Amino acid sequence: MKQNRIYYGGDYNPDQWPEEILDQDIPLFQKAGVNLVTLPVFSWAKLQPSEDEYCFEWLDRMIDRLWEAGISICLSTPTAAQPAWMSRKYPEMLPVDISGLRRTHGKRVNFCPNSKIYRHFSTRIAEEMGKRYGKHPAVALWHVANEYGTYCYCPQCEKEFRQWLKQRYKTIEELNARWNLAFWGHTVYDWDEIVIPSERNDDYRFYQPVYLDYRRFMTDSNLNCFRAEYDILKRYSPEIPITTNISGFIQQLDQMKFCKYVDIAGWDNYPWPTDPPARVAMKHDLMRGLKHGKPYLMIEQAPSQQNWQPYNVQKRPGELRRISYQAMAHGADSVMYFQMRQSIAGVEKFHSALISHAGHENTRVFREMAQIGRELSAIGGQTVGAVTKSQAAFLFDWDNWWAVEGSNGPSKDLRYLEQVEKYYTGFYKRHIPIDFVSVEDDLSGYKVLAAPLLYMVKPGFADKVRNFVREGGTFLTTFFSGITDENDRVTLGGYPGELSDILGIWVEETDALRPEQSNCMKGLGTPFQGSFSCGLLCDVVHLTAPDTKALCIYGEDYYKGSPCVTCRPYGDGYAYYVATDPEPRFIDELVGLLISECGLAPALDAPDGIETSVRENENGRFLYILSFQKEDTIIDLSQTGKHFRNIVTGQKAENKLLIKPFDCYILKEEI
Numbered sequence: 001m002k003q004n005r006i007y008y009g010g011d012y013n014p015d016q017w018p019e020e021i022l023d024q025d026i027p028l029f030q031k032a033g034v035n036l037v038t039l040p041v042f043s044w045a046k047l048q049p050s051e052d053e054y055c056f057e058w059l060d061r062m063i064d065r066l067w068e069a070g071i072s073i074c075l076s077t078p079t080a081a082q083p084a085w086m087s088r089k090y091p092e093m094l095p096v097d098i099s100g101l102r103r104t105h106g107k108r109v110n111f112c113p114n115s116k117i118y119r120h121f122s123t124r125i126a127e128e129m130g131k132r133y134g135k136h137p138a139v140a141l142w143h144v145a146n147e148y149g150t151y152c153y154c155p156q157c158e159k160e161f162r163q164w165l166k167q168r169y170k171t172i173e174e175l176n177a178r179w180n181l182a183f184w185g186h187t188v189y190d191w192d193e194i195v196i197p198s199e200r201n202d203d204y205r206f207y208q209p210v211y212l213d214y215r216r217f218m219t220d221s222n223l224n225c226f227r228a229e230y231d232i233l234k235r236y237s238p239e240i241p242i243t244t245n246i247s248g249f250i251q252q253l254d255q256m257k258f259c260k261y262v263d264i265a266g267w268d269n270y271p272w273p274t275d276p277p278a279r280v281a282m283k284h285d286l287m288r289g290l291k292h293g294k295p296y297l298m299i300e301q302a303p304s305q306q307n308w309q310p311y312n313v314q315k316r317p318g319e320l321r322r323i324s325y326q327a328m329a330h331g332a333d334s335v336m337y338f339q340m341r342q343s344i345a346g347v348e349k350f351h352s353a354l355i356s357h358a359g360h361e362n363t364r365v366f367r368e369m370a371q372i373g374r375e376l377s378a379i380g381g382q383t384v385g386a387v388t389k390s391q392a393a394f395l396f397d398w399d400n401w402w403a404v405e406g407s408n409g410p411s412k413d414l415r416y417l418e419q420v421e422k423y424y425t426g427f428y429k430r431h432i433p434i435d436f437v438s439v440e441d442d443l444s445g446y447k448v449l450a451a452p453l454l455y456m457v458k459p460g461f462a463d464k465v466r467n468f469v470r471e472g473g474t475f476l477t478t479f480f481s482g483i484t485d486e487n488d489r490v491t492l493g494g495y496p497g498e499l500s501d502i503l504g505i506w507v508e509e510t511d512a513l514r515p516e517q518s519n520c521m522k523g524l525g526t527p528f529q530g531s532f533s534c535g536l537l538c539d540v541v542h543l544t545a546p547d548t549k550a551l552c553i554y555g556e557d558y559y560k561g562s563p564c565v566t567c568r569p570y571g572d573g574y575a576y577y578v579a580t581d582p583e584p585r586f587i588d589e590l591v592g593l594l595i596s597e598c599g600l601a602p603a604l605d606a607p608d609g610i611e612t613s614v615r616e617n618e619n620g621r622f623l624y625i626l627s628f629q630k631e632d633t634i635i636d637l638s639q640t641g642k643h644f645r646n647i648v649t650g651q652k653a654e655n656k657l658l659i660k661p662f663d664c665y666i667l668k669e670e671i
């Protein structure tokens with residue numbers, strides 16, 4: 001089923017209200033331009049009051065009424081929160097936490113992902129729903145469960161983990177070798193001797209190979225829950241796309257793996273009020289990367305306040321519109337919210353909604369949402385499916401994330417996402433579009449590949465980088481890279497392991513600086529002059545190839561004078577290494593250098609604080625411009641040599657464009 005408009009709407013929790021509430025809500029939805037609502041996410045208890053009793057009639061009426069009012073449904077299976085009778089009757093389906101404690105019923109996403117009972121009931125209700133609604137014209141999308149991510153440490157999971165390991169490693173000897181179990185005499189002789197991570201055996205921090213595989217296994221376990229429902233729904237309605245919402249940008253599940261199995265990626269965007277716009281932009285780009293550049297859905301965002309942050313700051317006038325446009329600018333084909341109507345009790349009673357506790361439309365938030373609704377309806381389907389063309393890629397790898405942050409030493413302050421964000425921000429400020437790729441993706445269309453903090457190098461990836469650079473690509477990596485294989489075993493022969501020959505360096509050792517300590521990087525003339533501060537980790541680097549050049553050297557300590565930024569020509573390309581954690585000013589200069597050397601150009605030259613991007617499809621090219629500036633800004637569109645039309649107002653946009661704070665534009669290039 002082809003999407004023909006930007007989805008606008010979001011979570012509606014009808015089971016919390018008497019049915020007559022629709023009489024009030026539907027007209028308000030229409031006033032706000034809502035064209036899709038997500039339900040019944042948490043209604044399992046109402047849909048299945050007991051083991052053999054289903055009760056769908058109320059949902060039938062609800063779907064029909066919404067559909068008659070011109071509103072489509074993102075139909076969710078209710079399997080994120082099982083009914084209390086189920087937990088009571090089958091307590092083994094409740095998850096066990098890492099301390100070994102079985103949870104009691106309550107909250108949500110509160111099931112063991114390997115529970116056979118959960119699988120039985122969740123697939124049965126998916127079957128009922130598929131059968132009943134699979135051909136209903138209102139259903140535009142399937143939404144399976146909600147925010148997967150539970151880790152469980154129960155005996156059933158332990159049993160399944162052993163099976164999973166058997167499949168992965170085949171023999172116990174191989175497992176012992178890959179996990180290096182000779183360390184501290186952990187060798188096992190029988191699969192049943194394998195113990196899952198637990199606070200009580202401290203494996204969580206102290207034995208990374210187990211910890212890493214447990215994370216992979218938990219990704220697969222959650223994925224199996226999703227896939228079991230997916231397969232059923234697909235049988236009933238092969239043409240309806242199936243998604244699930246990723247909770248923000250979470251570490252628990254390998255989303256690159258998970259999203260191979262969804263038809264369209266979807267995520268919940270809840271930035272902190274202190275998040276810089278580049279951080280939010282980066283997460284959107286990561287979401288686009290999950291399906292190799294295809295548009296995705298922003299399934300949730302808060303209309304204004306959240307309830308779960310320590311200080312639930314309101315969105316300022318214009319802010320909601322801007323983060324909605326920001327999502328679309330990066331590839332979202334929906335603007336969706338949690339939630340349509342505010343709850344009267346429970347933890348979310350102060351979470352904002354389209355319809356607030358006041359119950360009418362005369363609120364600031366409603367007016368702002370209705371304005372966005374009008375604008376999206378003016379846009380119609382023009383931008384749907386449009387893609388971003390990028391010549392610069394960032395590698396992102398969940399296993400690497402787990403391995404870096406699960407590792408003991410050299411510094412407890414190492415954060416993968418933080419390092420990626422620093423370099424991403426360099427490109428963002430210069431308005432260069434970025435694609436996120438996985439180790440499996442094809443790199444051939446890119447001129448630049450950045451892989452900050454690439455601690456784990458998976459089999460075959462170094463060769464991929466080698467070919468990429470040989471054929472003219474520019475590769476950038478940073479300190480503490482090339483250290484381990486996919487089982488977190490150190491690659492022998494000197495760091496950065498498999499990347500050594502490409503970079504033409506040897507890292508003899510790595511210093512960890514305390515937060516109050518710093519070093520400095522001194523530029524050696526062209527391209528870097530002057531001095532920049534650095535900290536966190538300092539690799540002690542030797543140049544090992546005659547053509548590796550030091551571009552900066554350390555200014556202090558016993559390794560003063562040794563290289564901290566290097567570049568090596570390799571084949572037709574270049575490989576850069578940044579051996580420490582520099583201040584942003586350096587990253588900005590380095591990114592500037594890469595951009596000019598590789599001939600990357602922004603679609604629009606605009607000051608920092610103005611975000612721009614381009615999406616294109618068969619309808620044309622769309623230029624997105626958003627202001628995060630505090631002052632008015634003038635952008636000269638004539639630099640592009642093109643004429644534009646504002647697709648919301650229909651007005652021409654040429655020459656000088658005045659952009660006020662919070663302003664958002666989508667301009668279509670005129671041919």
Ligand code: GLA
Binds near residue numbers: 146247300351
């Ligand atoms: C998540 C959930 C929603 C809701 C929101 C509140 O994203 O998916 O059900 O609880 O958080 O912010």
Ligand code: ZN
Binds near residue numbers: 154
């Ligand atoms: Zn379990």
